[in-house]
Amino acid sequence: MKKTVVKQASLKSLAASALQAWESETSWKAIRALQMLGSPDNLAMARRFAASKNAHKRALAMYIASQLRRERYSISALTQSDEYAVEETQALLLTGLKDPVTNVVTAAISGFAHRPHPSALPALLAFATHADADIRFQVAFALAQYHEDASVEALLVLATDPDDDTRDWATFALGCMHEADTAEIRERLWQNLGDSNENVSGEALAGLASRKDERLIAVLLERLNEDCMVFELEAADMMAHPLLLAPLNAIRNAVSRKEDSNSYWHNRLDDAIAACGGSKK
Secondary structure, three states, X not given: OHHHHHHHHHHHHHHHHHHHOOOOHHHHHHHHHXXXXXXXXXXXXXXXXXXXXXXXXXXXXXXXXXXOEEEEEOOOOOEEEEEOOHHHHHHHHHHHOOOOOHHHHHHHHHHOOOOOOHHHHHHHHXXXXXXOHHHHHXXXXXXXXXXXXXXXXXXXXXXXXXXXXXXHHHHHHHHHHOOOOOHHHHHHHHHHOOOOOHHHHHHHHHHHHHOOOOOHHHHHHHHOOOOOOHHHHHHHHHHOOHHHHHHHHHHHHHXXXXXXXXXXXXXXXXXXXXXXXXXXO
């Protein structure tokens, strides 16, 4: 009984923290903590909040439902967790899609990136053209988990979105999260290679490289230099083409005497060189 009382007090305290300074770092920290406390009490609280007249409480219910998990500990003492009450939380998220308040809908949509449900797809597709950029971003985020043709078609449109983050995630979803390989997908990725946002361009590069698009060889020969991003190195690794070996070796020679040679960037450089026929340092 005492444990239950303490646990309920903890849930109430975290919920209060999440609601008092809504969407502040303190609020998100409390939300993340609530998401890791999967239990009948937490699920019951989320259900109560989902029926509240307070929009912030309803949004909090959606965020809890989106990633509700129960922590466990492995033999190595590293914290791990399992999904909790998936069907019940999916049902809550589906109700959130019909909420009249944008912030609640946004929170519900975000949940389907973690707990996809086929019944949510029609609503997600409808929201893909919503006026609110946050909603369109969350739709792009969620549609990465839906592999139907209609999802791909929506992502092709979202990959041209005026909002950088939405365009970035839609390009990533098309390029790396979806296995479909059509002329339309390749053309959109090719167009996004020239995007002014370097992350969008990089995700397009990664998507084309994963499909072994030979047009990338010329692009990489231009982009591979000591100031290139990890995107270019990973693309070279995936293309594994001997023509890329010379510029990769030139990069290694140019940066070999610089510090931090064990960084992720340097490791990806070594991997790319090995993939293209060279030797790891």
